[in-house]
Amino acid sequence: MASAGETQAAELEGRFREGDIRALARALTLVESGHPLGQELLKRLRGQGRAKVVGVTGSPGAGKSTLTDRLIVEARQRGEKVGVLAVDPSSPFTGGAILGDRIRMMRHHQDPGVYIRSLASRGALGGLAGATVAALALLEAFGFDRIFVETVGVGQSEVDIARVADTTLLVLTPAAGDAVQAFKAGVMEIADLFAVNKFDLPGGDRIIQELKSALDLSPPRPGGWRPPIFPTVAATGEGVEALFEGLEAHHQHLLGHGLLEAHRLERARFEVESVIQEWGRKKTHKAGDLVARVARGELSPEEAARRLLRPEAQEGPA
Structure with missing residues (x-):
């Protein structure tokens, strides 16, 4: 006889597969909160579909x-059905997203072919959370x-995004120092x-020249890809069509060189690492005595970490 949880999962999965947007929203909430029902749904649904995943990052205000x-x-x-995950820094008080759904995208809320969702990074050391991959x-x-x-x-989110996305787009502006900070x-x-x-x-022309000079010194990318540079004025749409074609060109490059599967494996690796990191964070918050012993010099951080990872070893010698 099926348990209540299994019944709930099956019912939600059925609505999800039928294209019920409310079932998608519910599933995302369950996954983001770490609910067991969300994990069960993930196991049932993972690996279906092959979306083109584009990471968009860059300095605030770009x-x-x-x-x-x-x-x-x-x-x-072009007839594509589009999803957007807007990853915001977590509030240190509530754990929720501070910025919320990006206001500038809200004109799409009546379009059934567009779905926008904000996710909190939830303490992932300034980076992405494993919930993003889920x-x-x-x-x-x-x-x-x-x-x-x-x-x-x-923080770490600019580097993390390359492990999660198939294509990473870095947005810079002509503001003084923007390119220099990217290099550093x-x-x-x-x-x-x-x-x-x-x-x-x-x-604008100056930063493009700086980028080109830096790329000339950069190591070759997989498959010989050379990152193109696109001038854009998002407020008016200038240059956006060419940029979109560039995203397409990179996806075709990944397909042509058999690189997509490696991206998918790295995404899964990142997700597992994120779960381990979150476990460690929760354990250290509950291990005040062990942390205090490290501060007093009675234990090394490595010894404390081993005890946290193997609770049964806590009774043994330091």
Whole structure:
């Protein structure tokens, strides 16, 4: 006889497969909260669908949301069903997303072919949470053709996005120091395409030349891909069509060189690592005595970590 949980999972899965958008929203909430029912749904649905996953990152104020909004329009004009995951930094008080769904994208809320969801990074050391990858799996299973993952562009998220997305788009602006900061952060190495947004501001040509010079010194990318640079003005839509074609070109490059499967494996690896990291974070919050012993010099961090990972060893010698 099926348990109540199994019955709930089967009922929600049935509605999900029928294309009920409320079932998708419910499934995403369950997964993000770590509910066992969400994990059961993931096992049943994972691996279905093959969306083109585009990560959009860059410094705050670069116009990522406006640019993503324009890219949604381009995708819809080509008949693609589009999902958007907007990953916001978690509130330190509530754990919820601070920024909420990006206002600039809300004109799509009446379009059944577009679904936008904000996710909190939930303490993932400034980066993406494993829940982001789980949400991606659900959106793929729901049948979206293209999924944009937009990060706030601070901390670890800019590097994490390359492990999650098939194509990583780095958005820069002509603002002084934008390119220099990208070089220092190592983000140059993870970007598959560059958009110099707000190109109507002074300094656009200069930053493009800086990018080209840096790329000349960068190591070769898989399959010999050389990241193109696209000037854009997202506010008016200028250059967005060419940028979208660039995203397509990179996807075709991945297909042509058999690189997509490696991306999928790396995404799964990132998800498992994120779960382990979250477990560790929760355990250390409950292990005040062990942490205090590290602070007093009675235990090394490695010894404390081993005890947390193997609770049965806590009775043994330090």
